[in-house]
Amino acid sequence: MSQKETYENPDLKKERQNCPFNKEEITNLLDGGKEKTAERKQLENYILSDEQLKDAVPMEYLSHADKYAEELRKACLLMHKLENSPAGQVPTLRALMGAGLGSAVLKEGNPLALHYVMFIPALMGQGTIDQQAKWLAKAYNLNIIGTYAQTELGHGTFLRGLETTATYDPNTQEFVLESPSLTAYKWWPGSLGKTANYAVVMAQLYTKGKCEGTHPFMVQLRDEETHEPLPGIVIGEIGPKLGMNTNDNGYLGFEKFRIPRDQLLMKHSQVLEDGTYVKPTNSKLSYATMVFVRVVVCQDVTTNLRKAVTIATRYSCVRRQSELKPGDREPQVMDYQAQQNKLLPPLAATFAFQLASDHLWNLYNTANNNIEQGDLELLPDLHGLSCALKALCSSEGANFVEVCRQSCGGHGYMACSNFPRIYGQVTAAETYEGENTVLWLQVARYLVKTRKEQTGGLSVKYLIGEEKGPKTVDTTLEGIVHLYRRTAVGLVDVAIAELEKSGRKGEAPHDAWNHAAVYLIKAAQAHARLFVVESFVNSLKVGNLSAPVRTVLSQLCELFIIYWLLERSGELFFVRQFIKKRLVTVEFQVRTLLYVKLLAAIRPQAVNLVDSFDLRDEILASPLGCWDGNVYQRLFDEAAKSPLNQSSVHESFHKYLKPLLKSNL
Numbered sequence: 001m002s003q004k005e006t007y008e009n010p011d012l013k014k015e016r017q018n019c020p021f022n023k024e025e026i027t028n029l030l031d032g033g034k035e036k037t038a039e040r041k042q043l044e045n046y047i048l049s050d051e052q053l054k055d056a057v058p059m060e061y062l063s064h065a066d067k068y069a070e071e072l073r074k075a076c077l078l079m080h081k082l083e084n085s086p087a088g089q090v091p092t093l094r095a096l097m098g099a100g101l102g103s104a105v106l107k108e109g110n111p112l113a114l115h116y117v118m119f120i121p122a123l124m125g126q127g128t129i130d131q132q133a134k135w136l137a138k139a140y141n142l143n144i145i146g147t148y149a150q151t152e153l154g155h156g157t158f159l160r161g162l163e164t165t166a167t168y169d170p171n172t173q174e175f176v177l178e179s180p181s182l183t184a185y186k187w188w189p190g191s192l193g194k195t196a197n198y199a200v201v202m203a204q205l206y207t208k209g210k211c212e213g214t215h216p217f218m219v220q221l222r223d224e225e226t227h228e229p230l231p232g233i234v235i236g237e238i239g240p241k242l243g244m245n246t247n248d249n250g251y252l253g254f255e256k257f258r259i260p261r262d263q264l265l266m267k268h269s270q271v272l273e274d275g276t277y278v279k280p281t282n283s284k285l286s287y288a289t290m291v292f293v294r295v296v297v298c299q300d301v302t303t304n305l306r307k308a309v310t311i312a313t314r315y316s317c318v319r320r321q322s323e324l325k326p327g328d329r330e331p332q333v334m335d336y337q338a339q340q341n342k343l344l345p346p347l348a349a350t351f352a353f354q355l356a357s358d359h360l361w362n363l364y365n366t367a368n369n370n371i372e373q374g375d376l377e378l379l380p381d382l383h384g385l386s387c388a389l390k391a392l393c394s395s396e397g398a399n400f401v402e403v404c405r406q407s408c409g410g411h412g413y414m415a416c417s418n419f420p421r422i423y424g425q426v427t428a429a430e431t432y433e434g435e436n437t438v439l440w441l442q443v444a445r446y447l448v449k450t451r452k453e454q455t456g457g458l459s460v461k462y463l464i465g466e467e468k469g470p471k472t473v474d475t476t477l478e479g480i481v482h483l484y485r486r487t488a489v490g491l492v493d494v495a496i497a498e499l500e501k502s503g504r505k506g507e508a509p510h511d512a513w514n515h516a517a518v519y520l521i522k523a524a525q526a527h528a529r530l531f532v533v534e535s536f537v538n539s540l541k542v543g544n545l546s547a548p549v550r551t552v553l554s555q556l557c558e559l560f561i562i563y564w565l566l567e568r569s570g571e572l573f574f575v576r577q578f579i580k581k582r583l584v585t586v587e588f589q590v591r592t593l594l595y596v597k598l599l600a601a602i603r604p605q606a607v608n609l610v611d612s613f614d615l616r617d618e619i620l621a622s623p624l625g626c627w628d629g630n631v632y633q634r635l636f637d638e639a640a641k642s643p644l645n646q647s648s649v650h651e652s653f654h655k656y657l658k659p660l661l662k663s664n665l
C-alpha cells in the first residue's frame, strides 16, 4: 500500500482480510510489469512529496483567474522537476499529462498539456525534417509553447466548413491569414487563451486563386519577450466550462496576418515559391497521429473511471444505511444487491477498457513498424478501431462515473468528492478528438463498406462471409462472444437493409444515410463492444496469471459481458431473424441468473480489487475514497476550509439579511 495510515476504518479493514489473490500481481498487470510499478511509485514519491506542489486553498474557492495562475505556477514547477526525475523525462511527462499522477497536482487541467499532447505531435506528424529541425528543439526546451487550433466558433466537426483562410502571396512569398467572419474565429483550443505563444493553425489554403482545402500552418501568436499578441492577432480565453477550467481554452482571430511560406507544415503537401500546389503523396499517413491520441484518450478515461470506482467502492463499504434484516445492525450499503449492480459493472469495465486499449496500442505499434517499411495497409482498419474504442470508452465511461456518483448518495454531490471533476474530464472526451456520434457514423461507413464489398481489415474480418446464429444457449465465454459477433453482423445487415429500403423508395444516398443513422450507430456500437469483449476474453487466455488472479478476472470478465448483453437486450430482438425468439428468452433467463450469482461472488473482493489499482489518496482527491476510510472526519475537515466558515457571522448578514429581517415586510 502506498500510504501507511494509523487509522483504518474497521469495515474496510475487514474487507481487506483474507484476500484470496495477490493485489500486487494485479497492480503489476495494470502498470505493465513489476518494474513499471516500481518506477511509477518512485515517480509518485518524487512529485507528491514536494510541498510547493500542494494546494494551500482548495481550488473550488479560488476565482477563475486565480485558479489559472495557481495551476500555471505548479505546471511550470513540474517542468523544472523533469530534469531530475527518477523515471526519465518521457515517462515523467506522460504521467504528468495523464489522469493519474498529473491530476493529483493539476486538478483542473494542465495549461501546458496541449503543447505536449497536440502541438509537438502535430509538428512531428506534419512538419518536414527541416521544419522539425527549426521548431522541435525550441518546443522541447519550452522556448516556445504551442497549441493546436482547428475548431472555430462556427465549425468543429465539419473540417471543410472551416472559414479561416491562408492565401499565398507569391510576391512576398508569404501566406496571409484571415478570419473573414466572427464564426471563423478559432474557438476551443486548449492553452490558447493565455499560455501559448505559438500554434499549429488549420486554415483553408488558397493559392493561384484556388482553394486546396484545410492545411496546418505554424503561427507565432505572441511576442516571445512581452507575451503581447502580435499585431493582426486577436486572442482571448473563452471562459468557464463544465470542467478542465485551467486548460485556458481560447479564441483566436486573424486580421491579414502574414507568415513566411515555409510555415506551411509541408510534410504531406507543399506550396512552391511560385505558388504551385503539390498534392500529398498519401493522405492516410496523417491517420497515425490521430490513432495515437485516441489510444491515449482511452487510457485516460480508464484511469478516471478507476478513480471513480475506487471512491464509490470504498465509500460503499464504509457507509451503513437502512435495514436489510429487521432488527439487525444497518448493513454496509455495498451489501445491497442493487448497489453491487451499480458498482461492479464499472469495476469490471476498468479492466475491459484497459485490456482493449492495450490491444489497440499493440496494433498501433505493429502498424507503425509497417509504415516504416512503406506498408500502409493496416492504417484504415486501425483508424476505424481507434474511433470506435474512443467513442465507446468515453461514452460508457461518462455514464459509469455518473452511476458511481449516484451510488454515494448526497455526499457524492459534494465538490470535494471529486466526482464533478472526474465527470467533467471524462465527458469532455466524448466531444474532443472527434465528436462521438460523428465517430460512430464514420465507423459505420467502414462496416457497411466491408460487409457489402466483402473485403476489409483484420478488425472487420467477421463481417466477411456468413456466420450462423447459435442453435442452443451456450453459456461458455466463447458462446457469449459468438452472440456478440452475431449481433454485430446482424445490426450491420439491418442497417444495410434500411439503406436499401430508402434507396428503393428513390431516396438519394445521402438522405438514405441520414435516415438510417439510428441503425448505423447501433451497428458501430455493437462492433466496438465486440472488440472490447474479445480483447478481454483473449487477454485472459494468455499471460502467466496466478490461479487466484485468473479466477477473479474471469469472474469480472463474465460479469461484464453479461451486463452489456442484458443492457442491450433490445438489440438481440433487432437481429432476431438470425436468433430464434425462444432462444433469446432463454438467453436472458440463464444470463440474468448467472449475472446475479457473479455479483455475489465478486462482492467480497470489491475493496481488494480497487486497492489493486494502487491509486494514492492524492490522486483520488476525495474524502469518500481515501484508503483509511475515515470518511466523516475528512468531510468535516474539508467543510472547515470553506471561506464561509472563517467567521461565525458573514459580513453580508449585516449588509443584506439584517435589514430585510428588520424591514417588517
Ligand SMILES: Cc1cc2nc3c(=O)[nH]c(=O)nc-3n(C[C@H](O)[C@H](O)[C@H](O)COP(=O)(O)OP(=O)(O)OC[C@H]3O[C@@H](n4cnc5c(N)ncnc54)[C@H](O)[C@@H]3O)c2cc1C
Pocket (backbone or CB within 6 Å): 114, 118, 148, 149, 150, 151, 154, 155, 156, 157, 158, 187, 188, 189, 190, 244, 249, 428, 431, 432, 433, 434, 435, 436, 437, 438, 441
Ligand atoms: C474540453 C474541450 C477541449 C477542446 N480542445 C480543442 C483543441 O485543443 N483544439 C481544437 O481545435 N478544438 C478543441 N475542442 C473542440 C472540439 O474538437 C469540438 O468541439 C468537436 O470537434 C465537436 O465539434 P463542434 O463543437 O463543432 O460540435 P458540432 O459538430 O457542431 O456538433 C453538435 C451536434 O451536431 C451533431 N453532428 C455534427 N455533425 C454531424 C453529422 N455529420 N451527423 C450527425 N450528427 C452530427 C453532433 O453529434 C452534436 O450532437 C475542444 C472541445 C472541448 C469540449
